[in-house]
Amino acid sequence: MSAFVRILKILLFMAYVGLVAWLCFGTFTPDPDIPRTIFGIPIDKCVHFAMFLPFPILGTLAFDFRSWWRTLCLSTLLANLMAFVFETFQTRINPARTTDPTDLNANLLGITLGLLIAILIGLFRKK
Numbered sequence: 407m408s409a410f411v412r413i414l415k416i417l418l419f420m421a422y423v424g425l426v427a428w429l430c431f432g433t434f435t436p437d438p439d440i441p442r443t444i445f446g447i448p449i450d451k452c453v454h455f456a457m458f459l460p461f462p463i464l465g466t467l468a469f470d471f472r473s474w475w476r477t478l479c480l481s482t483l484l485a486n487l488m489a490f491v492f493e494t495f496q497t498r499i500n501p502a503r504t505t506d507p508t509d510l511n512a513n514l515l516g517i518t519l520g521l522l523i524a525i526l527i528g529l530f531r532k533k
Contacts, residue, residue, distance in 0.1 A: 412470075419468035423488070426457050430492040433502045451512040458516035461485035462524045474528050482521050489513035 444452050465481030466474070493510040496503045 415468045419464045422460060422464050426461075426488075427492065429453070429457055430496055431499050431503065433500060451508060454509045454512035455516040455519075458485060458489055458513045459520040459523075461488070461517055462520040463527065466524050466528075474531075478521070478524055478528065481524075482517060485517045485520070486514065489517060 442449055462482045462485055466478045469477055471477045471480060493505055497505045
């Protein structure tokens with residue numbers, strides 16, 4: 407892999423992490439035209455799920471720790487740590503936001519599905 411592609415992958419990952427941080431700590435005004443639920447699931451939980459789903463995939467693609475599986479494990483561990491820290495300190499950084507354990511559950515569910523997708527990518531990549 408060329409150095410340019412490697413740097414591009416790392417920059418994409420860093421931009422993604424920055425976007426997630428902005429979404430977690432920012433203050434947003436709800437749009438009345440957006441539905442409150444999707445299939446009975448609160449929209450904010452769907453957003454938390456979607457925010458963290460790409461983390462294991464992008465983290466694994468961005469970094470190479472000699473072993474694809476080791477990189478995947480470290481990326482997933484970092485994703486879980488980031489989800490916990492962001493949710494825990496959300497209220498302290500922005501008093502307009504609230505810390506909600508169900509948001510953390512949605513984050514972790516997104517990370518888990520992202521992990522499963524990354525595992526499938528790795529299995530098919532080796533064939």
